[in-house]
Amino acid sequence: MDEQEQVQPMVSRKNVFDLTWMDTNELSRFVTETGRIISRKYTRLTAGEQRHVTRLVKRSRNMLLMK
Numbered sequence: 001m002d003e004q005e006q007v008q009p010m011v012s013r014k015n016v017f018d019l020t021w022m023d024t025n026e027l028s029r030f031v032t033e034t035g036r037i038i039s040r041k042y043t044r045l046t047a048g049e050q051r052h053v054t055r056l057v058k059r060s061r062n063m064l065l066m067k
Helices: 024-030 047-062
Strands: none
Touching: 024 047
């Protein structure tokens, strides 16, 4: 197997819908050091969860809580 196929999920299966835009420590796990949002392939989130996290990260950036 390839290294990329054996990627461990970044998230323990806790509910990402409980996060808010103010939880910057939790949201920073979904963002790289340069500020890019990590894709579903590596986070192993469902499509709905990824959309929710993306919305929260963008809202948090807009409020100047995250870079």
